[in-house]
Amino acid sequence: MTDLSGAPLGPHDDDKPHEECGVFGIWNAQDAGAMTALGLHALQHRGQEATGIVSFSETGPEARFHTHKGLGLVGDVFGDARIMASLPGTAAVGHNRYATTGATLIRNVQPLYAEFEFGGLAVGHNGNLTNATNLRRALVRRGCIFQSTTDSEVFIHLIAISLYTNVVDRLIDAVKQVIGAYSLVVLSRESLIGVRDPLGVRPLILGRIPHPDGQVGPNNSKEAWVLASETCALDIVGAEFVRDVEPGEIVIVDNDGVRSIKPFGDRRGRFCVFEYIYFARPDSVLDGYGVYEARKRIGAELARENPIEADVIVPVPDSGVPSAMGYANESGIPFELGIIRNHYVGRTFIEPTDQIRHLGVKLKHSANKAMIEGKRVILVDDSIVRGTTSRKIVEMVRAAGAREVHMRISSPPTTHSCFYGIDTPERGKLLAANHDTEEMARLIGADSLAFISLDGLYRALGHKEGRDAGKPFYCDACFTGDYPISLVDLDEDSRARPDLLTGAH
Ligand code: SF4
Missing domain, CATH: 3.60.20.10 (Aminohydrolase, N-terminal nucleophile (Ntn) domain)
Structure with missing residues (x-):
């Protein structure tokens, strides 16, 4: 696969x-x-x-x-x-x-x-x-x-x-x-x-x-x-x-x-901004800010920045749910659970063979046809890493009868790998590192694709002025490549293999 x-x-x-x-x-x-x-x-x-x-x-x-x-x-x-x-x-x-x-x-x-x-x-x-x-x-x-x-x-x-x-x-x-x-x-x-x-x-x-x-x-x-x-x-x-x-x-x-x-x-x-977007549990409060509330505000900002006419907002569960609620509140478009997640799929079940892995998305998610059929759907998810899951979700929603499928992402494009404790693929395998948004939309099969901007993300987290280029408040290196802590081991390796940082391989 x-x-x-x-x-x-x-x-x-x-x-x-x-x-x-x-x-x-x-x-x-x-x-x-x-x-x-x-x-x-x-x-x-x-x-x-x-x-x-x-x-x-x-x-x-x-x-x-x-x-x-x-x-x-x-x-x-x-x-x-x-x-x-x-x-x-x-x-x-x-x-x-x-x-x-x-x-x-x-x-x-x-x-x-x-x-x-x-x-x-x-x-x-x-x-x-x-x-x-x-x-x-x-x-x-x-x-x-x-x-x-x-x-x-x-x-x-x-x-x-x-x-x-x-x-x-x-x-x-x-x-x-x-x-x-x-x-x-x-x-x-x-x-x-x-x-x-x-x-x-x-x-x-x-x-x-x-x-x-x-x-x-x-x-x-x-x-x-x-x-x-x-x-x-x-x-x-x-x-x-x-x-x-x-x-x-x-x-x-x-x-x-x-x-x-x-x-x-x-x-x-420089707290990790991805904790607010995806990693932390929604009921946690981190660095003084509630994660659930943060995700709803990110969704609302995403709707302000990237509006589109549609009939229904559908979260990609579970992590996309609060930001989809924020998007729905801001846009006035109805929120529906158009994708249902099976919580009882263990990793051991989906890992052993390529054939089973290929079915992985269907094992985890299924389309709620009654909420989707004949409708213009906005899917809200938290991130696109390689794009493989996004493509399958879009396919599944289309197969359930959606008239249009638009994807909205509550993080900026993930263009760089994390070296601070989050497992992300090397840069060359990140979809956003190698394609612009239009190409990404085509690759995942969506009618349109849009991400929240970096400044929009900061605004949603209470920083009205946006990222503030000179003094960013968070680590956002996976969206910017601005690594706040020196990559000592990698810098040595990259002298021999510059592709590790550039993704050029
Ligand atoms: S690069 Fe920074 S913002 Fe991105 S996941 Fe790692 S620690 Fe978080």
């Missing part, structure tokens, strides 16, 4: 960018392991390939860490009560993985755990380090023995060889050497630590669970603390949102409460 340019498709090429990971950590809570499993369940959309929890218990015969990891969904890996019983303690960190660096081997599943001279330490990482290959090479030369192929293990070795004595200073030493987009949750015997990269590209938030009046929790605390990739993971464990961890901030939670260190000073962030 091939994409629209004839390039072969791999087993993970389902024509959507993929989030790499979700992280969760909790301190001072009864059943911290079970709370972490719940948090990871709420963050399942950020990674479905593997999951893991490391907990710490101070009671019993000895204080120690406990680990369980597995390949698969949170419910599959932690669904057994005996497994949850093997994760006792009042503190834990957890991780959901979508593998972009390192194969999906059990030894790559996080949190990574290691014993140091100061005791055990568990690290969960969401993001991607752009100088990991360089650092790894240097660390191996110094004698470090890597257990996994994931870039996250670099943190473990940098902490191990640091000459500082305490955990926090060693961690600061480590983050000053890495370059990239990352959010970390770190668990030691004394503390839970959250770290966000200097530009805050990947999300991390702080929450609190007050203990009921008059009660105290473990360690005589009045509250439990939570770190998580998104606020939806707070809701499921009954925590209240405190604040976003700031770009470049290290938040340390211990029995004295919460403190903050900013080893990089105060920074203006």
Whole structure:
């Protein structure tokens, strides 16, 4: 099976960018392991390939860490009560993985755990380090023995060889050497630590669970603390949102409460704008802005910028739904669920053979003929990566009797690959990197195609002046090629293979 340019498709090429990971950590809570499993369940959309929890218990015969990891969904890996019983303690960190660096081997599943001279330490990482290959090479030369192929293990070795004595200073030493987009949750015997990269590209938030009046929790605390990739993971464990961890901030939670260190000073962030468009769960609030509301506003802006006469607005479910609602509200054209998504199609079912993969779209989506037949349809989706799914959806809607099919996309054209933790194909395989909008419309078989503009996207997110070329507020590199964090490893590679950045192959 091939994409629209004839390039072969791999087993993970389902024509959507993929989030790499979700992280969760909790301190001072009864059943911290079970709370972490719940948090990871709420963050399942950020990674479905593997999951893991490391907990710490101070009671019993000895204080120690406990680990369980597995390949698969949170419910599959932690669904057994005996497994949850093997994760006792009042503190834990957890991780959901979508593998972009390192194969999906059990030894790559996080949190990574290691014993140091100061005791055990568990690290969960969401993001991607752009100088990991360089650092790894240097660390191996110094004698470090890597257990996994994931870039996250670099943190473990940098902490191990640091000459500082305490955990926090060693961690600061480590983050000053890495370059990239990352959010970390770190668990030691004394503390839970959250770290966000200097530009805050990947999300991390702080929450609190007050203990009921008059009660105290473990360690005589009045509250439990939570770190998580998104606020939806707070809701499921009954925590209240405190604040976003700031770009470049290290938040340390211990029995004295919460403190903050900013080893990089105060920074203006470049949060990933694609979190608002597609990755984050609609009920999350990120960097002070509700994702659901953001998507509706993006849809409304898309309608203002790209109006067309039609009979019905149809979202490509699920991620296209809020922006289609925004488009419908703004345009006054009725909104209908003209495509129904089957939520019970597992990846294992659609992956094994090319023939089954070809049917993949029909397995996931089917046309609701009564809402489409004889009508001029506007389909609203969040992005076009390779275009293979868009073409099949357009075909399916036409086959259901649509008179016209117009496609509207709630992101600007995806013209560049992401190197900050989102799995996108290389540039040469991105439809928008190689074709203008008119050609793309022809390739996907739509009567018309339009994307929200970059300035329109910024306006929808509350920046009236648009992108503000000199000081953009977000990372938008996959739409602009303006990479805010240097691509150290890739720049070295691209001296030998310039096509990696230009897509010219
Ligand atoms: S390149 Fe795109 S997907 Fe990657 S962090 Fe930047 S905005 Fe997000």
